[in-house]
Amino acid sequence: MSGWRWLEGAEGSYSWSFVGRVLAKALALFLLTNLAFAAIDPWPLLGRISLYGHLAPLRPRFPYGEQPDRSYSLSLSDMNALFGSHVIARPKAGDEYRVILIGDSSVWGFLLRPDETLAVALNDLAMTSGDGRQIRAYNLGYPEMSLFKDLLLLDRALAHDPDLIVWLVTLESFAPQRQLAPALVRDNADAVRRLAAQHALDLDLDNAGLAEPDLLGRTIVGRRRALADWLRYQLYGLAWAATGIDQIYPDEIALRASDLQADESWHDFDRPRDFAAGEISFPVLAAGNERAGATPLLVVNEPMFISDGANSDVRYNFWYPRWAYDRYRELLHAEAASAGWNLVDLWDAIAPQEFTDSPVHLTPEGTRQLAELLQPAIRQLAGEAF
Amino acid sequence: MTLAHIAAFTGLALVYGLLLPARLRGWAVLAISVIAVYWLQPALPVRYLDFALPTATLLLTTCVWWLTRPAGRGVTRDDGWTLALIGAIVLALALTRNLRADLRLTASRPPDALVVAVVLALIMAALLVVWQALHRLWPGAVLIVMMIALVVLFVVQKAEPLAVATSALLRAQTGQQTNLAALTDLQWLGFSYLAFRLLHTLRDRQTGRLPALSLREYTAYALFFPALTAGPIDRAERFVADYQALSQARGLLPSRLVIGGTRISIGLLKKFVLADSLALFALNPTNAAQTSDAGALWVLLYAYAWRLFLDFSGYTDIAIGLGILFGVRLPENFDRPYLRQNITAFWQSWHMTLSNWVRFYVFSPLSRALLQRRPRPSPLLVVFSAQVVTMLIIGLWHGVTLNFAIWGLWHGLGLFAHKVWSDHTRVQYMRLAGRPRLRMLWHVAGVVMTFHFVALGWVWFALPDTQAALAVFARLFGIGR
Numbered sequence: 001m002s003g004w005r006w007l008e009g010a011e012g013s014y015s016w017s018f019v020g021r022v023l024a025k026a027l028a029l030f031l032l033t034n035l036a037f038a039a040i041d042p043w044p045l046l047g048r049i050s051l052y053g054h055l056a057p058l059r060p061r062f063p064y065g066e067q068p069d070r071s072y073s074l075s076l077s078d079m080n081a082l083f084g085s086h087v088i089a090r091p092k093a094g095d096e097y098r099v100i101l102i103g104d105s106s107v108w109g110f111l112l113r114p115d116e117t118l119a120v121a122l123n124d125l126a127m128t129s130g131d132g133r134q135i136r137a138y139n140l141g142y143p144e145m146s147l148f149k150d151l152l153l154l155d156r157a158l159a160h161d162p163d164l165i166v167w168l169v170t171l172e173s174f175a176p177q178r179q180l181a182p183a184l185v186r187d188n189a190d191a192v193r194r195l196a197a198q199h200a201l202d203l204d205l206d207n208a209g210l211a212e213p214d215l216l217g218r219t220i221v222g223r224r225r226a227l228a229d230w231l232r233y234q235l236y237g238l239a240w241a242a243t244g245i246d247q248i249y250p251d252e253i254a255l256r257a258s259d260l261q262a263d264e265s266w267h268d269f270d271r272p273r274d275f276a277a278g279e280i281s282f283p284v285l286a287a288g289n290e291r292a293g294a295t296p297l298l299v300v301n302e303p304m305f306i307s308d309g310a311n312s313d314v315r316y317n318f319w320y321p322r323w324a325y326d327r328y329r330e331l332l333h334a335e336a337a338s339a340g341w342n343l344v345d346l347w348d349a350i351a352p353q354e355f356t357d358s359p360v361h362l363t364p365e366g367t368r369q370l371a372e373l374l375q376p377a378i379r380q381l382a383g384e385a386f
Numbered sequence: 387m388t389l390a391h392i393a394a395f396t397g398l399a400l401v402y403g404l405l406l407p408a409r410l411r412g413w414a415v416l417a418i419s420v421i422a423v424y425w426l427q428p429a430l431p432v433r434y435l436d437f438a439l440p441t442a443t444l445l446l447t448t449c450v451w452w453l454t455r456p457a458g459r460g461v462t463r464d465d466g467w468t469l470a471l472i473g474a475i476v477l478a479l480a481l482t483r484n485l486r487a488d489l490r491l492t493a494s495r496p497p498d499a500l501v502v503a504v505v506l507a508l509i510m511a512a513l514l515v516v517w518q519a520l521h522r523l524w525p526g527a528v529l530i531v532m533m534i535a536l537v538v539l540f541v542v543q544k545a546e547p548l549a550v551a552t553s554a555l556l557r558a559q560t561g562q563q564t565n566l567a568a569l570t571d572l573q574w575l576g577f578s579y580l581a582f583r584l585l586h587t588l589r590d591r592q593t594g595r596l597p598a599l600s601l602r603e604y605t606a607y608a609l610f611f612p613a614l615t616a617g618p619i620d621r622a623e624r625f626v627a628d629y630q631a632l633s634q635a636r637g638l639l640p641s642r643l644v645i646g647g648t649r650i651s652i653g654l655l656k657k658f659v660l661a662d663s664l665a666l667f668a669l670n671p672t673n674a675a676q677t678s679d680a681g682a683l684w685v686l687l688y689a690y691a692w693r694l695f696l697d698f699s700g701y702t703d704i705a706i707g708l709g710i711l712f713g714v715r716l717p718e719n720f721d722r723p724y725l726r727q728n729i730t731a732f733w734q735s736w737h738m739t740l741s742n743w744v745r746f747y748v749f750s751p752l753s754r755a756l757l758q759r760r761p762r763p764s765p766l767l768v769v770f771s772a773q774v775v776t777m778l779i780i781g782l783w784h785g786v787t788l789n790f791a792i793w794g795l796w797h798g799l800g801l802f803a804h805k806v807w808s809d810h811t812r813v814q815y816m817r818l819a820g821r822p823r824l825r826m827l828w829h830v831a832g833v834v835m836t837f838h839f840v841a842l843g844w845v846w847f848a849l850p851d852t853q854a855a856l857a858v859f860a861r862l863f864g865i866g867r
Contacts, residue, residue, distance in 0.1 A: 014640040022644070070672065232666060238689070239667035242682035 034219035041218050047080030056237030058087040060114045061139040072239040073246040077187030079156050088138045088160045097129035099137045100157050102150045103168035106360040107141025116364040121371035130383025144182035145172045147284040164381050165292050168302040171328040174281045175267050180208035187211045199287035253357050257318045258309035264321045272323035282335050296381045301345040305355035317359040344377045399711035403638025411632040415606050420475045422611035427575040429493035433560040436493040439574045450584045451604040454591040465601040529588050540581045543572050545786035576614040583608050587622050597623050612708035616701040618719040618739040628714040646710035653703030656696040664693035669848045680864045690848050691841040727832035729800040749776040774798035793846035
């Protein structure tokens with residue numbers, strides 16, 4: 001290749017001392033760059049750099065997935081990259097009443113196309129607030145069952161000036177062992193510690209495996225996985241822009257089980273008994289309400305699949321024994337009443353045939369029905385009298 | 387080659403250059419190459435096939451060397467030692483069968499060493515009998531039979547129905563499910579390149595151009611490990627000149643380290659950073675079917691064009707860099723092909739060693755043969771036929787499918803169209819000599835048009851069937867969904 005001719009000097013063009021100098025300089029540069037990177041820690045700033053909104057359109061929901069080559073999306077833990085690629089990064093319009101939806105995979109829209117999610121269904125209702133602003137919903141759901149993960153996203157989302165927060169919850173997200181389990185939580189140790197301290201949450205942070213990088217971990221070498229993921233995520237934006245696909249849709253969906261085991265266990269509870277303090281994570285839900293401050297927050301007990309198959313007298317579905325779910329609902333109503341939370345309980349509001357592969361994942365029609373059911377509460381909180 | 391392979395070869399190069407006595411260098415290159423045939427072979431689902439195919443590579447190489455020896459050249463002591471070394475490596479690799487998987491160099495557990503030895507001995511004896519019979523009956527046919535055998539093997543491996551049938555046959559022999567047979571079952575590492583190297587030596591022996599080579603020189607040429615997986619396709623006489631000089635050359639010179647090391651580094655950047663990043667959104671059958679917007683499809687197509695170039699030329703850089711570290715200068719394969727002003731110049735700078743090979747062994751003989759016909763055909767017809775056939779062969783070299791054939795035809799017609807165009811516009815082009823701006827405009831327009839002609843041709847290359855390719859063509863120009 002003619003471009004290489006500069007390298008093809010006579011055999012004696014380079015000496016060992018030249019090689020030594022090059023290697024020494026390369027090593028010095030490598031060490032200095034890594035140390036400078038660790039000292040300055042520009043990662044939070046780098047994460048803010050995004051091709052989304054410039055070369056690729058902003059995404060309507062957060063990236064999530066383990067097969068990026070097929071879904072053009074991947075699970076990321078960097079909050080700046082997540083929010084920087086999301087439509088919520090757009091400046092809020094003057095006539096916009098901003099509603100953010102927080103919750104698990106049912107809010108995110110598992111097996112639903114980007115235009116079939118709850119946020120889109122709510123926007124299709126073309127609601128307006130009491131002062132005439134257009135109500136616009138944003139999908140900030142993330143497919144992990146953890147209230148603390150929701151709290152983390154809520155905390156970050158407040159920077160985007162929401163007018164209303166709608167937080168969809170289900171019992172599974174209240175299990176204490178799930179709170180710090182998601183990678184999204186473990187990789188955001190600073191925010192986790194801050195939120196736990198601010199709201200006096202009794203969480204075992206020291207044994208949660210929080211990622212708190214040391215000096216080596218803050219170097220380029222230490223951050224290589226995060227850097228590579230960030231770069232891949234930016235590039236997948238172009239594939240996402242071309243295809244509009246952000247998750248894998250199987251040809252056939254294995255439906256949630258209707259015939260159930262005669263099993264009354266739920267997580268660490270092998271038989272029915274009351275929840276003791278600390279065995280169900282209401283304090284995290286309370287922290288979210290506190291964190292929202294003056295921004296109204298609507299807690300929604302999300303719809304779930306109710307089986308009428310074998311052993312449905314023992315369990316509602318694959319996830320929940322009846323005793324645990326019934327007790328959870330009682331406690332949820334009691335907590336909401338005593339703390340003054342806005343609560344809508346839609347646990348049995350959607351017909352069983354509208355659930356897909358899990359007890360909380362809805363069909364597009366089920367999602368549309370859920371939006372209709374949420375409409376009155378949202379209108380009310382948005383200040384429209386009717 | 388993975389990063390681990392490249393790192394290991396680079397490390398070996400340093401030991402080779404700094405510590406190994408000069409007289410052993412040729413032997414070391416041979417031994418590393420033979421081991422690399424097994425080490426680089428990907429795992430295959432058919433039992434023992436990922437050991438059998440590398441062994442077949444060695445057998446074929448040895449057979450073709452035997453056939454391409456000049457008349458009267460016997461077997462020397464050096465040849466005997468080479469055969470012993472190759473046999474010892476094969477048996478040693480088979481003996482690793484009882485080691486832990488992570489200590490083995492083969493893709494999966496090799497067969498029993500005794501079975502390997504017996505089967506190899508039987509095959510070699512059978513081949514010798516066939517050779518003697520053929521040699522006695524029809525001496526001139528031996529080389530032709532070998533060439534045909536290589537082409538048949540090539541077609542079987544590259545044509546899906548034949549590959550699937552062969553895989554099913556092999557699966558039946560090993561007691562595996564035949565309905566799972568697939569084209570990828572016969573993924574034979576580097577066979578496309580090996581076949582062309584062997585064919586070159588067979589043809590050159592026919593024409594008397596091939597110099598006398600020892601088994602060691604011949605095997606090192608055919609299997610030189612940096613060029614095993616992705617070329618370039620060197621010429622035997624050029625390679626052997628470097629190979630013979632290994633025992634006289636000084637150890638690892640700083641120049642070689644700088645030039646080879648730089649070349650490897652740039653290859654790594656091109657392949658593992660740039661090409662692999664572009665691969666995330668480059669055109670492929672899945673995203674082609676999912677994309678309806680014309681603008682987005684163009685982005686995917688551009689990404690594919692650059693990814694292909696950076697991937698392939700990156701591998702070539704790595705191969706050339708490793709070659710330099712080991713003291714062998716492999717030929718260049720790319721010379722800024724996307725900056726060429728016309729399709730003829732593109733093919734003089736893209737995969738140059740393949741296009742030179744096909745020009746030398748197909749285009750020129752075919753053109754000569756056509757020109758010798760009576761009545762003599764028109765020169766344009768000769769050029770048309772030779773270019774189309776040449777490019778069809780280049781297309782089918784990548785895989786025996788309709789899309790690769792169309793891709794070859796696309797370029798054959800493009801080359802012919804350019805020939806006609808340049809014949810007609812030569813005078814106008816000469817007149818631009820005194821008008822540099824217009825000449826520059828002509829040049830830029832040529833580069834843009836050539837790049838887009840090549841990029842559009844990649845649609846046939848990237849997609850598995852004609853219908854999908856036609857649908858993409860339609861959508862690229864705003865027709866259809």
